[in-house]
Amino acid sequence: MSRIGVAFEKARAEGRAVLVGCMPAGFPTVEGSIAAMTAMVEAGVDVIEVEIPYSDPVMDGPVIQKASDIALAGGVRTADTLRVIEAVAATGAPVVTMTYWNPIERYGVDAFARDLDAAGGTGLITPDLIPEEADEWLAASDAYGLDRTFLVAPSSTDARLAMTVEHCRGFVYATAIMGVTGARAQTSDAAPVLVSRVRQVTDLPVGVGLGVGTGAQAGTVGGYADGVIVGSALIRRVLDAPDLQTGLAGLRTLGAELAEGVRNPVR
């Protein structure tokens, strides 16, 4: 059993999808990000995805870019992210880490795997690392028993889909749309097709991200996927708030709405 698999088993038993909520470490501050993620857990978010802020996030839309810029301007270090992971994992919610590859390579792949394991992290989602370039990470994640989530996209060929999921452990991340992160008015038609293509080649749970921002959308995506991944819409609650307390209240409201959404799947 993978580390994050427990969360998917539990949700499956309840006949619903896992709700994954994403937030950059250090946004708006290191302590503020711990408070935000804790609030998300309390509101019913099942799994917390901690994003390591990066200077050149090519897969991210304006909301996550801005939050990452704020975190970096505040001086957040990779070591701080590990501290955030440890604090959030202590709430009992599984914590998965989403990171562009360069910060990990710079930290040292094996060293990061070791410290992530020690912090209680479940593994990594790697948006700009494809399995062909991942030898070091494959070895390190095996050595420390960490999960590894590579992305699949609507444009992935059948052969690549099979190859990519073969290298995944924990869950597969299906990018619902061809595009960057950010909440959108409508969820994608391509996502259900992609999820069913993934199911043909693996029994691993499939999470769908990119574009989900409301309880209704969470219900729609939860109708066909095992995990509903929400980032920008949650982050915006903090970004647009006049102060952290208001932001946390907004997070609780949206977190509860999304948690309700995955409990009312549209099938």
Add this chain to the structure above:
Amino acid sequence: MSADAPADTGSRPDPAGHFGRFGGRFVPEALVAALDELTEAHRTAMTDESFRAEFAALLRDYAGTPSLLYPAERLSAKLGARVLLKREDLNHTGAHKVRNVLGQALLTRRMGKTRVIAETGAGQHGVATATAAALFDLECVVYMGEVDTERQALNVARMRMLGATVVPVTTGSRTLKDAMNEAMRDWVANVDGTHYLIGTAAGPHPFPALVRDFVRGIGDEARQQCLDQIGALPDAVAACVGGGSNALGIFHAFVGDPDVRLYGFEAGGEGVTTDRHAASITGGSLGVLHGARTYVLQDADGQTIESHSISAGLDYPGVGPEHAWLHDSGRASYLPVTDDEAMAAFELLCRTEGIIPAIESSHAIAGAAAIAPKLAAELGREPTIVVNLSGRGDKDVHTAGEYFGILGKEQ
């Protein structure tokens, strides 16, 4: 190897795009299909006689190549070296970049795509892309850092004149790297009908190899021109290196000539010991940026450090992976040239030869000046140096005017 045949430089990169430990693909999965399609289009195009003939005809009839190899005698006298300038500044659009865009525009059409996007720093690549897009009737969107749109306003106007949409990028440091990020984001969202026309020999595979193949004519021509004009190969070849396309373009034909030294001059800004430079090889470290493993300016946590150069075209915190490999293998030498050294060379070329060079290319002139006495000492005679004059300086007149304090009504 005979001296009159262009060198075979081997089969780098490997099929996955690696130059030794550099290169590869560090990209979102959503882009892999497009990169595979491009790899295949590039591979078949390079062996397709009709593609090659069409490319050659465009380069000759439209871009005005082969560019001249000009013996710069007054500059030579100043430097104590026989300097031959490869006059890429005389190409249509004023720089070597036209070669790359014409090749990639042909590939775009071959793939059935109708829209091109590009990033630009100085604006030269943006202008070249807008030019090719006009010629090939392609929709064109150019991403340009907001800071660069201000210091290169004339090129913004040129692009718009040619029908391109210029999008000022306001994220991050608002320079070339951020323009690349934004172009990547556009590409992920519109990959079906859009080709990302990268302007330098960097980025994920196949871009470094593809761009090199389209600009390698610079070196192929220069090598033959040397043999024809002076009956010998040069002692050294010098070029400036930002992302590195003009340098790779001129180096490539000479890589297999062991007696020809290859020098790449990076933007040393205010000095590589300061935090204000753009010298990724001499002042950076191994990392991953914009889809490839290469030398990068980064902090202890792997965050990209903002680069600085007086030259917008060199103001980039990474470098093409083949240069990283040429550096590691020792085949080419990379040295920094400061803003001040580059501007002194800019003025020197203006005054000795009546040629206003791009500030990018001025780094190569300054570098040649620096290595000339060392080469002379080593060889025991006057060295012959081919310098890639990669672009003309019209776009830089405002920057230079400010630098030299010659703007205003009275002098």
